[in-house]
Amino acid sequence: MSIAGIRAALAADPQLGAGNVLPKLIEHGAPLDGPGIAFDRAVDGLPAWAGLTLGQLHERVAARAAWLIGRGVGPRDPVAVHVSSSADCFLNTLALNWIGAIPALMNPQLPADVAAEYIRRLRGTALLTDAEHRARLAGRDLAVGLVIDAAETGTGDPGAAPPPYRLHPDDPIAITHSSGTTRMPAAVVHSHGSLFAATRMIRLGSPRAQGTERILSALPSAHAAGIMTVNHALCNRSELLYLSQQRDGAAILDAIARWRPTGVFGFAVTWAELARFDLTEYDLDSVSLWFNTGDCAHEPHVRHLVAAGSRNIVTRDGVRRVPGSSFVDGLGSTEMGHSAFHITHRTDTERYGRCVGRPHVFADVALLDLKTGREVPVGEVGHFGLKAPTLAPGYWNDSVNTYRNRLGGYYLTGDLMYRDGDGYYYHVDRAVDSVDLGGGEWLYTAMSEERILKACPDVRDCTIVAATASGGVFTDVLLSLHAWADPTAERTAAIRAALSGAAAATLRNVVVIDDGQLILGPTGKVRKFLMRQRHLAETAA
Known part of the structure; x- marks a missing residue:
């Protein structure tokens, strides 16, 4: 069947959703030698970079579905997935969806104490993890009855996999978490219908866009x-x-x-x-x-x-x-x-x-x-x-x-x-990062950072730290420079000119920092709240 024919068949299938794309492709006759997913790490004896065909992807997921259900994991069971490789993440996610379980995907960069508390709050039935994260979580109370080694799940018999679970649009098919830049990451539920709505409307509903081949x-x-x-x-x-x-x-x-x-x-x-x-x-x-x-x-x-x-x-x-x-x-x-x-x-x-x-x-x-x-x-x-x-x-x-x-x-x-x-x-800006300057004026940190980057081509990235002292607001601008930039160059005048009048009036210091001084969340976002706390503590010392 042609690509256009497969896409048309998928678009016309009312049961298709975020949790059953793989079995639906097989059902609608997509060629097994067509593309599945390529990973940058070897998996199940298959080399990195080469790419699994659709048939190989289907087999590897079926093997995991059979293994998981053989260990007692079943429909509606929340299972925390805390692994490093994209192969372990997606092959097990697809397998958990196959049997109707709910994968709760965790960023591999979460600090161990945060990860442990997050797992406890999920109140799930199992943790699926790899050797690296098992070691990180050793000795912590995770409140799960079953810990699954990701390296073992691919050893199941694909022929023993049950028929794919019949999902309803409202059924939960994944839990993912927010970036956690300001607090404990929030566990967000995604349904079979909600996480596929945009794909159905704007991807399958229009020609394949240039660059997505x-x-x-x-x-x-x-x-x-x-x-x-x-x-x-x-x-x-x-x-x-x-x-x-x-x-x-x-x-x-x-x-x-x-x-x-x-x-x-x-x-x-x-x-x-x-x-x-x-x-x-x-x-x-x-x-x-x-x-x-x-x-x-x-x-x-x-x-x-x-x-x-x-x-x-x-x-x-x-x-x-x-x-x-x-x-x-x-x-x-x-x-x-x-x-x-x-x-x-x-x-x-x-x-x-x-x-x-x-x-x-x-x-x-x-x-x-x-x-x-x-x-x-x-x-x-x-x-x-x-x-x-x-x-x-x-x-x-x-x-x-x-x-x-x-x-x-x-x-x-x-x-x-x-x-x-x-x-x-x-x-x-994000509402939590904006600062009320009084008189109807606001400091919007994200927009201010945008203006600084445009005004200073030798600045690669920047972070604005704002705080209140003696009843007024002051801001310090922390700059990450390009490797070729002069760290001693004077940039204060250009930065002040780039800001709105009200924001410019709050400018106290411009500080060049190195990357090691950035505090990043699991997805790489700057944790402004913690940056502000640390910077203010250092400048007050």
């Missing part, structure tokens, strides 16, 4: 975006290489040169990491698409990427390849299930300033005044509220926060945004 993912595998990327690639019969390491820019660039993808998927922190490198020194010609989700990306990082790679364009003389690539940006979160907005940047586009574009067709977006519950007018900053079929049903074992973040039927994402007269939306 051969995808390299640098997204964390233990994330909702990881599950969606796997389903996106499988449904569109795209080749997919899923990396296990997302923080090593050199390794990502080497993987691009080696595997030659047409598209690269990542978070904003991925692009900040790649900003360290002179991309002209790497073979990136195969890349026509960079796809971002989660936090929106900074303009200098986007411009750095779209100048690399190449893409096809249609001319009067036919299709030709030209230098430069496309960058698709948006704004998403674990709870949103999929980016609600989209915008495409190329070398000739100019709509930046943290513009995340326009809403997707499935997204009902409102910018709300929390005091009145009403929408704010054009140009005014409001709290982002979302109604969408992609939204997570809630938080696992946490009804309080499930309902606390709702207003007038909208889910409040915690983001502050405004829209312009043309219907484009702009992200200014």
